[in-house]
Amino acid sequence: MNRTGGTPDSAFSALRGQLQEAAATFAGGPDALESILLGMVDDVDRAVREPLEVFPVCHHSPASALAMARRLREKQPKVVYLELCEDMAPLLTELRNCRLPVAVQAFAGDVDGFPQEWAPLSVVAPITEASAEYQAIAYALDTPGVELVLVDRSSDHVFQWDPRNEPTAKDTDDDPGTSADGVPEAEAALHGEAVGVEIGDLRPRFAELEEHLLRHGKVRHWSEWWHQYVEVPLGDGDHDTYRQVMFLIGSLFRRLVPGDGARVRVDEDRERYMWTRMRAHLAATGTDPEDCLYVCGAFHAASRVEEFGVHGADTFEISPRTATTWQYGLIPSSHAAIEAQFGLAPGSVSIASTEWTKALKRTRVQPYRLAGQAGAKKSAAKKARGAQAAVPAQEPPAADRLSGFLRRPPVLDALDEAELLGWSVDIVRAARRNGYLASTADAIAVFETSILLAGMRDRAKPTPYDFQDAAVTCIEKDTVPGRRDVRRLVEIMMGGDRIGQVGYEALPPLARDVYDRLAPLELKLQQRGVQRALLDMASRPELRACSDVLWMLRRLLPHGAARPIMGERRLGERSIQESWDLALGTHQRALIELGYEGVSLEQVLEQRLRQEAYGPRATAATVLAAVEDAVLYLGSRRLADELGTHALKVLAAERSVDGAPEVLRRVRALLAYYRTSEPVLPSWIESFAKTGYAHYCTLLPTAFRDEDATVGQVAAMLGFLFSMESLALSLGCDRTQLELAVAQSHPDDPSKTALLWAAQVQLGTLSRAELRARCEALLDNPLVVPAYPRYLSGFVHALEPVPGLADVVVEAVSNAFGRLPDAVLLPWLPLLITTLRSGAADLAPLLIREAGRIFPGRLEALDAWVPPWRLQQPEPFAARRAQPAAPGRRGAALLPAHPATCDAVADLLGCTEGWAPAGTGAAARPGAELLATHPATCDAVAELLGCDGGWVAAAGAPPPGATLTARHPATSKALESLLARA
Template sequence: MNSFAALRERLAEAAAEFAGPADAAADILAGIVDDVDRALSEELEIFPVCHHSPASALAMVRRLREKQPAVIYLELCEDLRPVVDELRNCKLPVALQAFAGDVAGHPAELAPLSVIAPITESSAEYQAIAYALDTPGVELVLVDRSTDHVFQWAPREERFAPEAEPADAEQLHGDAVGLEIGDLRPRFAELEQFLLHHGKVRHWSEWWDQYVEQPLVGADYDTYRQVLVLIGSLFRRLRRGSTAVDEDRERYMWTRMREHLAATGTDPARCLYVCGAAHAASRVEQFGLAATAEFEISPRTETVWHYGIVPSSHSAIEAQFGSAGGSVSIAAATWAKALRRNKLSPFQLAGQPGTGTAALPAITVPTRVTDQLTEFLSRPPALDPLDEAELREWSVDIVRLARRNGYLASTADAIAIYETSILLAGLRNRARPTPYDFQDAAVTCLEKDRVPGRRDVRRLCEILLGGDRIGQVGYAALPPLARDVLDRLEPLGLDLSKRRVQRALLDLRADPHLRPCSDLLWLLRRLLPAQAARPIMGSHGLGERAIQESWDLDLGRHQRSLVELGYEGVTVEQVLEQRLRRSVAAPDATAATALAAVEDALVYLGSARLADELGSRAVDLLAAERTVDDAPVVLRRIRVLLDHFRSSGTELPHWCARFVRAGYAHYCTLLPSTFTDEETGPRQVAAMLGFLFGMEHLAISLGCDRTQLELAVAQSHPESPEKVALLWAARFQLGSLPLEQLRSRCDEMLANPLVLPAFPRYLSGFVQAIDPAPALKPFAVELLSKAFGRLPDRVLLPWLPTLVTTLRDQAGELVPVLVREAARTMPATRNALNGWTAPWAEPTGPAPEAAAGPGPRAVAGLLHAYPDTTDALAELLGCAGTWQRPAADNDSSAVAELLTAYPTTADALTELLGTD
């Protein structure tokens, strides 16, 4: 423990000079030196890393080629080990995933559970994985706690508030919990703000790249280890809040490593432990192979976990872990540049683009800790010389890219970007402009007032410096369900692995063999996000069979959703069947949910057996419901199902008959209370009446008693105007309230100034009553017409907005029915309106002559006024004759004599024609 004595003494002197001898800074600085000494003196070599760090990846490549360990212990969930082998079938970046749809032992509200661990080529963990999997005789052991323990050990507030990524990250990770190796970010806000301010940077990613990544890219291995452990120890000691979870993870990892060494007898000198820098500075009692403290690992819950690989991207990783936009892409560019500069060949899994690097002969390296940290911290940072060619290339390329995206950029802008980059670097005490300096210069010089296209200049710089690389899971690494989907869609002739929208045209009449593809696409439409499979033409419902369909398919971009679907079953049909059964068995399931499941079972699976099972569950759920909130949905769905069974010619299923009987009794029982319940809206009451009156004939034929409905209506005493109108409509439908009496009541309301403000609500109730009582459609039009015809403008104009909003909110879907009825009742042209009389208009009273019956001359004049009608009627009756027009009003013609001889016929004809 004396190798860092000089550094410890110098830090203690500095702390005493700036903070005083009794300040806590001296203890912290001395403590971090002790942590470094302890970690690097451990018998098992510890390799500290930072997540997606080019410096860590470069140091890992060097160390693996130098030491060639036989066992690599990696800080990653131990149950992810089987899926690591599938990385060779993928295009990086991807993410290892553990997924659980059904939870047991975890809070039900957390389901589904998902954990992801992103892997990029420029990460130290990938280099270690590639070396271990492609080098014979090397064993890779994952030693971190299982994914089940991730949720067991997570604090309650974190478990119930998962951090979701923004929508612009394409939801490649969804709401999964992210795992990263080496989270090196101070959880001490004051320290982070201090570092950003004095480092003249905007965010933590830029500070880390400038003051840690760049100096360590070319550092030797001992210096790299000491600096990483130093930073990890410092951030760990300054972290606020509980560190119990991190300490339990460290106890877990050291316990697993000791167990493996004891079981295999491997020499610790041939092993390498890869972990985050903060874990390397651990102070738990289980730290080190010489520790004797035991740690009891709690058992996993009964949750069944599924494992796979999902696509990832640089932007998704940045959003998941709160890094600055473009930081992962810049790290990838730094990694590639450092490989070229140092002439290193990275490790790469066979099967991925490029070729793997063969292992070199083993080299024995003495493990001796020397104090390289003091020299590294004492000397000023090396200033990289300006790479004029690189900066010039960036400046020219960004102008070219900007012009391609609609910016008015020129050669002068390229020169300005070049000079501004150098200026900004100088202001920030940097001799060499960093990619962040270049980004700021480009934004300053190119983004004048607006963004002409979809991409701003900062995004263009990210594309230029490496772009947002998006990974892809290979066919061999997909779960069986995903492979089955791709195989079954192969007749479409599309490459569905591409990350772009592709149009599929299906002529099902000319190519009947594409019908299975159509059925599968509709299934995917039901199970996957809406944009994965979007129909442009065609429909799929009960009894519908399209002859032509057009689809926009984007399965490549939604590969993650397809992979997670594979965790639930072997085929999409099995997954849908399981989901339907779970939906009706859920504690919050309703009759409407079960009816929707029945419809899906018939439409997507064509399974009458499953539909009967789900329908029986719908009957039980309806009988157990104590509210009628879902009555409109229940009515709509049961009508659709009954129409389907009637039109298909099949016998009505037994569950349908039970559902109608149960629904009739259920709604009759609840009708009086729902009429008076203030929390139950008129839509629900109208739906109940629609069920009772619409299913009345079927229910009575199945054994229901109409008296039950009559008693329920008689016991109902609503107070709300809408429900009062619905009650009157129900009584009208039952025959206990004649139309004339109903009209009289409404006329009285229109004439009452005190009731007039509430009349729109009455009218809304009558409009909603159109469904249970279709015969009231003309009456609703009559009420609305009377209101507009009788009310004066001073009353009508303030009253009209209330009417419109009431109808829109309470009966919006029935207003088109009302409009069609009005169009049928009203005259179609303006000229016809002048002589039109409303069917409900009151008669003005009979003429004196008509009091004793129409006179012969009046009837004769009517017939002479409409000779065409009289001729048509005579021809229809087979009578022939000629017209005789009387010379004067007092002439007694043959027609007059005929009408006088048969006065009853004349009276009937006059009444039929509506004349006096």
């Protein structure tokens, strides 16, 4: 057979001549148009003459499914070759346990041989009932003696042949994340970010061609063009006509692909791969090609590669798979998910499903359905088995059906007024339920407008798309009162977004285990929608196990799959009653993909925690979060200790303070938990406190100067140092390291400066009085007043490490509001509010509580209220100083009044003279001699007894005992004890 010119006795010789004459007439001579037209005929001729029958299909096309069901009953092939990833074959038997549509999925969480950033890898192949591939699968699996062989590239090769070296490269140019209008995103994203593999990607890849077809066909999108000009004419066509037309369309789109890019090479490699696999199977089994059927997309059926056909060249070498481990399963799919992933028009798959049902009633063709398929009727299964036993008739050789089909004018279907009238009534009813003010007049308007639009588009019978446009025009008007617009209501009325479900038997072990463990809840968890679960664990202790499962599902599944309404789980706390909203049926895909990672929730969660803790971007905060989750959800002391030990290494390697607030919060919670629940602290948390103390002391001076370090992060560092100080010092840390770090800190930012002052107050190097004086100085300096809100922000952040400064912060804020005039206060008041809200929102309650304690609670008391910081503070020894001091040295009268004490002091000082008799002068008393001889001792004794009369000495002489107590504290304490004994 000639690859380009066909054989002389070809059945398409007449058609080839007519196209050659037409090309010469329209183009004025031989040119590229003639080459394309004649090449298309050659492609059709080549495919028709192939001994192994090639059956071209279009993805989710009712006409293809109808032609497939007819052909299978006529031919009864013994081997069915199907364009589907060859490694997905074991899953197809599980389709009988599911409700279509579902998708066959290959999943790889850990990659070996691909870039790590691609992970996880996912490939899906959606299957609907109105598709030719499902008809072939159902026939092969339920017919004894029939073998189903998948011949397309494996899931591993899908990513090996990625033309752009990107994990998002799809078989279509459309964005897979685009959801249909009005379709909930969760339904449109059932396939996630998986690469889609479909049979029959039959769409022009030449943009100008598609635009030309849409414009001259008077349609809006490709799905409508296909329905009008291919689906309807081929719906009742015979087998040969169907095949030749599909070959012709596939050849046209194939020859008009622009350029010779990577995508073209991938398409050709797929065809070489499939024909290589089929020839290998034929050679291994000895099957006659006449007993086989090859089901593939029309785009690949009109192939021009050397490997095409059973007699093609065996020059293609299939590369080995990578070491990536693939796992397989079925996930639920939906019409909207298929439309979004493959770039189809919204509602097109639903309309195709409706057309499939109508075509079955009109043609009385008995489709194939898997035995036991959810929703299948027993009578239909019996009829299918009976029809499978029929003896195929002898087929005549293929003739030219294209010439008659291309010359035949379009068939004008008679207007089905009953069907159109039913649509019009139903859409008005649906619109009224959704808030539209529709009436019978609108139903009549929709009916007439549908006929008018069809006439304007050269159609005798309105299509569902004409009816949709008419309904939007007549009912929607200007506004959409409800959640759904009229276009979405028409899609629902035409069949809606049918969502599939994977049956229990087809689920992976993990998913079945989850349903089994949640069985005590007595809910139908496989149904879509939200269900409320009430857990009273006080009266039903067995529900505690269900609670553990639900908390793990909340941690592992997307938001909304398991959402707690009442009850919480924190370190050291367990609820006795819980209420949950569960939507496991809606998120069945996510639950199934968990089964690819392990056989139990505990195993998957432990793997996830290890991945987060040991990942390349792990920080000390993320590792501590993993430790907390290990304690909360797994109760695993072993895993918590392992991850906690790893947190030490991660913290020691960090050179920034970005995670300091999160580290502080989590280590405080863990430390409080272990102190209340464990007899001894784990060794890792003690080491963490010790390591963190030294680590943050080292980084503190740099953080104060670093412009990228926020005041909140520096405050968290100080909070760690001050809160962990007692534990760190008990483990051998030196407080001098912290004092030196604070002394070496010299910030330029006002907020950090205020934070440094607070740290100095905590360390005792700055008194509260000096801090108040500095705040007063800030308000007295007009150049600093505009920056005063930033100082206040630093003081508020200082409440984290030094919560005892709340009264000073309240005083600083109050002084600013009391002293500054409105002209100064009002401009920076918004800055103050925004600064506090953005940087210290969690510390504001502490400040508010302190203000509530200080300020009066009633408005009338405000006028007479005096701030506590303006009141004169009473002296601690005021009561002892109430007696007036006698002239002269008070110690001269004190010592004779206490002779025993004076004797004891005299003995200590080596004075052996006795007391002077009573009545002698004061100068002769031994107390006077003692005072004159040892004035410093007398000063110390007077200070211990609270006597502050002072010396009566020579003018200008300093009191000699003024510094005795400071210099000789031991002597002062000894004198105090002696005086107390006396």
